[in-house]
Amino acid sequence: MSTDFPLFKEELRQFIKNALDEDVGRGDITTQATIPADEKLGAALNSRQNLVIAGMPIAVEIFKTLDPLVDIEILANDGVEVTAGNCIMRLHGNARKMLTAERSALNILQHLSGIATLTREYVREIEGTGCTLLDTRKTIPGYRKLAKYATRLGGAQNHRMRLDDGILIKDNHIARVGSVSAAIKAAKDFDGSASTIGITVECDTLDQAEEAVKAGADRLLLDNMTLNQLREAVSRYKGTVKLEASGGVRLDTIRAIAETGVDYASVGRITQSAPAVDIGMDYLDQAVS
Structure with missing residues (x-):
């Protein structure tokens, strides 16, 4: 995890708990109803557009929180610019846990990467001028540390x-x-x-x-x-x-x-109005017991 990462361990743990409590509630009843408890799945997170990665440590910890035994291979760390069609993470683990974690992990990764990606566009526009891009306090309450982390990754x-x-x-x-x-x-x-x-x-x-x-x-x-x-x-x-x-x-x-x-x-827009980027989770193989 980068030394620039803005959340302390306890802050990250609480952030993930809140995200999962909000999304999962009393349990992922659809997955529980359709997927056997011992099934395993392989999956890949793929970029579907050009983007700058931000939030990878959080996505990883969300998957690990639900499945401590999940095998994860990170192919693009925070701050790395990737083009459409590239795999940024591979993982293999319990199918139920992976499906339950998917939306929370993608939400934060897409949102923060969106901020970093838009920020990088602004930074490129002023290259060579000697002017420095600044972010603002126009952030979603509770997400400021993460939003400003993403702008730093973008170059602001x-x-x-x-x-x-x-x-x-x-x-x-x-x-x-x-x-x-x-x-x-x-x-x-x-x-x-x-x-x-x-x-x-x-x-x-x-x-x-x-x-x-x-x-x-x-x-x-x-x-x-x-x-x-x-x-x-x-x-x-x-x-x-x-x-x-x-x-x-x-x-x-x-x-x-x-x-x-x-x-x-x-520029307030880089945190206030950045669109989420398109990152998808695609399954690599058939589920196996």
Whole structure:
């Protein structure tokens, strides 16, 4: 298992327990009714499209949780890019247990691989620009560690994992406090935290950006700015503060945004809207007792 894998052993155990409790309930009655208890099956997990693998350790542990004696051969580890038609895992074990585990294992593997795959597409779009892709906190509750793990596998850099990871002053904070300068001052006065983790300020206009820089911001989140506005911000502040483009960053726009010279582009879509990839489980042989 990769040292980058985000879940501790107990977290992984609990995650798998919750997944199986949700899916299996009191038991897989269809499988119990149709498959003899001692039958064995061989199976393969196959990619049916080009994709980046993410979640393989979880899929493996789901199969092993239900059948500790299952024989598993991993052919593509997390972070590996595979093309359609490739086998990514082979397994042989108890037929009942394998059939019961199948959906939970595929669900997490398809979902996380979908995030990693879409992230890789965004990363490829900005190659050579010097711009770094960031993820966001737009994740399904309870899945953030895994979603952000998948974006790392795709080549993105993690933004804040939680609200306590850094100060990010947004428009609602500014509206409540009264001004960009006042919000930054309040952040700087907050138990000295700002001096160690920095202050990022969301700016909708270049005037706000100017005020933020003068007040001592460390990073500007340039929200929904035009390409010309981004270029102007880069011209004024590049090297003084870090510049992050956010809002309206899509696969068809990110290259032009990156080429303005911003340091970062943050994209909620890679975790919020990534489609699950197509991975199928195909049986290799007839069941045998």
